[in-house]
Amino acid sequence: MTMSRNAPSHRAILLVGASRGLGHAMAEELLTRGWQVTGTVRAGASTPLHALMASYPDQLTIEHLDITRPEEIGAVRQRLAGKRFDILFVNAGTTNENPSETINEVTTDEFVHVMVTNALSPMRVIGGLQDLVIADGLIGVMSSGQGSIANNARGGREVYRGSKAALNQYMRSYAARQAGTPRALLLMAPGWIRTGLGGDDAPFTMEETVPDIVDTLLAKQGRPGLEYLERNGEIVPW
Numbered sequence: 001m002t003m004s005r006n007a008p009s010h011r012a013i014l015l016v017g018a019s020r021g022l023g024h025a026m027a028e029e030l031l032t033r034g035w036q037v038t039g040t041v042r043a044g045a046s047t048p049l050h051a052l053m054a055s056y057p058d059q060l061t062i063e064h065l066d067i068t069r070p071e072e073i074g075a076v077r078q079r080l081a082g083k084r085f086d087i088l089f090v091n092a093g094t095t096n097e098n099p100s101e102t103i104n105e106v107t108t109d110e111f112v113h114v115m116v117t118n119a120l121s122p123m124r125v126i127g128g129l130q131d132l133v134i135a136d137g138l139i140g141v142m143s144s145g146q147g148s149i150a151n152n153a154r155g156g157r158e159v160y161r162g163s164k165a166a167l168n169q170y171m172r173s174y175a176a177r178q179a180g181t182p183r184a185l186l187l188m189a190p191g192w193i194r195t196g197l198g199g200d201d202a203p204f205t206m207e208e209t210v211p212d213i214v215d216t217l218l219a220k221q222g223r224p225g226l227e228y229l230e231r232n233g234e235i236v237p238w
Contacts, residue, residue, distance in 0.1 A: 012038070013035055027060070029211060070124055086133070110159070184224055215233075
């Protein structure tokens, strides 16, 4: 059942990658719904997430984490060892500098950077922080409809597509290891949205889409197993 947007809640989410863009917008949406949000940002300058602290000092906690540094994942786990979360959601995404490059044109360094950020690091975060999630909680990660092999009829954005397809495959392997448990698992395909990654040509704004993303995330609670879903809850073909 989808939670109404103003329904009070004291549940807790660990939102990895919440400094700006979709992660920040999701954090703000969840805060307005009464959730306790622990959001991660990379160490450094103040972010839009920090600005939310003034409005939600009792609901928002900020942790420092660069997901590409395994030692930082371990440090976050130690700092949060006494807490339990209903949801762990990993929002991570990058692309190569020239998204129109084909796979044979991209440099090795850039390919490795995209794959480490989009595929390897989210799975390291899940593996490292899964014990902070309640036994029948939800673990989710931000994927993309471009990770669907079945839907790839026109090509384009080859490096990014490949990284998200890899992420999807790794999550299926993780789900196989979780088979028989009450835990819900989610790959979210948010659609083409006007963010730093999506660009100004994207047809949808965050204001239009983030409430639906959060609705689908929360509705997945209590449904064990892995689903690959669009922001409206529709199934994405693998």
